[in-house]
Amino acid sequence: MSQPRVQIRPRRRPALHFLPLGGCGEIGMNLSLYGHGERGQGDEWIAVDCGMMIRQDLPDNPLQVPDLSTLETLSIRPRALIITHGHEDHIGAAAWLWPKWGCPLYATPLAAGLLRAKFVERGLATDAIQVIEPGEALETGPFTLRYLPLTHSIPESCALLIAAGDYRVLHTGDWKLDPEPLIGPAISAATFRAIAPVDLVVGDSTNAPMPGHSRSEGEVAEALSHTIARCQGRVVVSCFASNLARVLAIGRAAERCGRRVSLMGRSMERMVGVARGLGYLDDLPPLVPVTDLGYLPPEEVLVIATGSQGEPRAALSRLSRGRHPHFELMAGDTVIFSAKAIPGNERLIDRLKRGLQHFNVAILDDDNHPELHASGHPAQEELRTFYGWVKPRQLLPVHGEARHQQAHQALAEELGIQAPLTPVNGDLIRLDAEGLTLETRHPQRPHIVSQNAVSALPGLGSSDGSHRSRHGSLYLAIPVAATDTGWTRIGRLMLDASQTSPIDETAFADWLDDCLEEIEVDTLAELRLALQPRLLGWLADHLHRVPEVHLQILAVETEMLGK
Numbered sequence: 001m002s003q004p005r006v007q008i009r010p011r012r013r014p015a016l017h018f019l020p021l022g023g024c025g026e027i028g029m030n031l032s033l034y035g036h037g038e039r040g041q042g043d044e045w046i047a048v049d050c051g052m053m054i055r056q057d058l059p060d061n062p063l064q065v066p067d068l069s070t071l072e073t074l075s076i077r078p079r080a081l082i083i084t085h086g087h088e089d090h091i092g093a094a095a096w097l098w099p100k101w102g103c104p105l106y107a108t109p110l111a112a113g114l115l116r117a118k119f120v121e122r123g124l125a126t127d128a129i130q131v132i133e134p135g136e137a138l139e140t141g142p143f144t145l146r147y148l149p150l151t152h153s154i155p156e157s158c159a160l161l162i163a164a165g166d167y168r169v170l171h172t173g174d175w176k177l178d179p180e181p182l183i184g185p186a187i188s189a190a191t192f193r194a195i196a197p198v199d200l201v202v203g204d205s206t207n208a209p210m211p212g213h214s215r216s217e218g219e220v221a222e223a224l225s226h227t228i229a230r231c232q233g234r235v236v237v238s239c240f241a242s243n244l245a246r247v248l249a250i251g252r253a254a255e256r257c258g259r260r261v262s263l264m265g266r267s268m269e270r271m272v273g274v275a276r277g278l279g280y281l282d283d284l285p286p287l288v289p290v291t292d293l294g295y296l297p298p299e300e301v302l303v304i305a306t307g308s309q310g311e312p313r314a315a316l317s318r319l320s321r322g323r324h325p326h327f328e329l330m331a332g333d334t335v336i337f338s339a340k341a342i343p344g345n346e347r348l349i350d351r352l353k354r355g356l357q358h359f360n361v362a363i364l365d366d367d368n369h370p371e372l373h374a375s376g377h378p379a380q381e382e383l384r385t386f387y388g389w390v391k392p393r394q395l396l397p398v399h400g401e402a403r404h405q406q407a408h409q410a411l412a413e414e415l416g417i418q419a420p421l422t423p424v425n426g427d428l429i430r431l432d433a434e435g436l437t438l439e440t441r442h443p444q445r446p447h448i449v450s451q452n453a454v455s456a457l458p459g460l461g462s463s464d465g466s467h468r469s470r471h472g473s474l475y476l477a478i479p480v481a482a483t484d485t486g487w488t489r490i491g492r493l494m495l496d497a498s499q500t501s502p503i504d505e506t507a508f509a510d511w512l513d514d515c516l517e518e519i520e521v522d523t524l525a526e527l528r529l530a531l532q533p534r535l536l537g538w539l540a541d542h543l544h545r546v547p548e549v550h551l552q553i554l555a556v557e558t559e560m561l562g563k
């Protein structure tokens with residue numbers, strides 16, 4: 001139980017504000033803003049991370065990036081953009097959105113290297129990108145920020161200790177407690193104990209519903225080594241390119257059993273190139289071009305390939321269709337998925353595996369060999385340990401869907417940490433002597449990258465803004481999970497209507513469930529396409545006027561189905 005707050009307020013101290021524009025209620029597209037001072041009275045702001053997410057439910061799966069119009073409405077312009085680590089959901093929108101700000105941009109060497117490549121690709125100057133080493137501090141306006149190294153599934157992931165006025169906030173970014181991260185040091189408990197207690201933790205909720213502890217990269221390396229040593233024919237291992245520890249572990253395992261290593265896939269080559277330039281992967285055995293693999297006997301070949309998510313254009317998919325110009329799978333080969341299935345990709349992955357089975361290869365994956373992958377996010381035991389170190393007074397659960405945030409909130413409360421809010425994107429939250437309060441809520445309009453520009457995604461049922469202003473807008477997010485035949489709705493429907501006549505949510509949900517049952521399709525984009533006209537039809541039948549509809553279909557973990 002939380003203690004009643006007894007607070008004497010000799011004078012009003014300026015508030016600290018938190019405004020997430022991505023990453024709350026969803027996994028991906030992280031962007032948070034922190035402000036110090038009273039609104040409109042010389043308040044100063046910084047932005048933390050600037051990520052994208054892939055819209056699986058739209059044709060060609062475009063990138064979605066945060067909507068910056070709330071910042072314009074509130075006259076907020078960050079004085080610096082601070083990056084916690086180099087994952088796409090933390091840096092992938094920077095080259096698209098940063099030009100609006102033109103502010104200094106701080107990142108650790110790997111993330112800075114990846115950002116530079118993105119900036120160059122878009123023809124942007126890179127001199128605003130400043131490198132900061134894990135452990136260092138920087139000052140900007142009223143903010144002092146310290147980069148505190150953590151472990152995660154990419155090197156150099158850092159939490160930020162943000163001090164402004166007399167507030168101290170720990171923004172965790174993505175983390176796990178990995179005693180053997182392979183690249184970089186393990187987390188220093190002493191570093192985090194030394195900053196306790198903090199006023200607020202803004203923390204990673206991804207695995208908060210999971211009991212126990214995440215697996216270490218060291219354990220995965222050992223499992224991979226044993227598994228690869230037992231393989232007879234050629235071995236193809238697919239993992240996320242950014243997981244350099246995993247790439248290194250696979251390379252070492254190959255070397256130990258006399259296999260030569262080759263990389264397949266552009267993102268793998270790019271990531272390994274940037275990492276090598278920084279001195280990471282010095283231990284990776286020399287690489288062999290794919291074109292040379294044909295000269296080697298099968299037991300001397302190992303390929304690290306992209307495409308674990310069934311992406312149709314990635315290396316593994318081409319192999320599964322026999323369309324790779326220099327490499328053909330044969331009976332006796334082994335394909336290892338050293339990655340988990342991202343929700344929504346289940347069907348594509350199934351299709352990929354069916355293709356691979358035609359070649360009579362052995363397939364090892366997260367289902368039959370969970371020891372070959374590790375999550376990069378903290379499960380409950382890790383959250384307890386970490387909060388025992390930093391002793392937060394309050395918590396804002398971010399980086400997760402609503403159910404992850406709620407599990408995180410419940411765990412915090414169990415530990416005596418106040419966690420009154422589960423933020424959604426666009427919530428302007430105030431921290432002051434009274435604690436945390438929601439000041440205002442600003443609905444976010446989806447923005448996507450298309451034809452080399454960022455634009456608001458038009459709603460269904462209208463083609464221009466005038467229609468929208470007359471008939472209001474309806475934001476509808478439908479969480480679904482893959483079933484044997486199609487998709488099923490899971491968890492709460494997220495419905496947010498402005499200026500429209502009220503919708504009978506129960507009737508709507510019943511109709512929607514029947515509808516989903518009838519649609520048998522493989523991808524979220526196909527599901528959306530099939531659902532759109534029916535949805536507009538239902539709304540036309542049940543509402544006086546059809547508003548502009550913003551539909552998002554989100555895939556969630558199938559564990560919710562008790563699998």
Ligand SMILES: [Zn+2]
Nearest residue numbers: 085087152174
């Ligand atoms: Zn990450």
